Amino acid sequence: MTGGEWLTEISSEFPLKERPFLVVITSGHTELLGEAASLADLVLRKPYETRRLTEFLENKGLLKRG
Numbered sequence: 001m002t003g004g005e006w007l008t009e010i011s012s013e014f015p016l017k018e019r020p021f022l023v024v025i026t027s028g029h030t031e032l033l034g035e036a037a038s039l040a041d042l043v044l045r046k047p048y049e050t051r052r053l054t055e056f057l058e059n060k061g062l063l064k065r066g
Helices: 003-013 030-039 050-059
Strands: 024-027 042-045
Touching: 003 024, 003 030, 024 030, 030 042, 042 050
Parallel strands: 024 042
Antiparallel strands: none
C-alpha cells in the first residue's frame, strides 16, 4: 500500500476534520502522495527542518516551549 492509498483509506474511516489524532507524513518523495497529501494534517519532505514540525506541534497545543 502506498502512502497516498493509506491516507485515502484512513480518511474514509476518520475524516480529516473529525479525527481524534493527527497524521504527519515525512517522505523523501512527497510528490508521490498526489492529491492524497491534502488528507494529512502535515506533510514534510525529507530532509525537513525540525522547526516546521515543532511549530506545527506548538500550534496544535501539543508542545510547549520552555
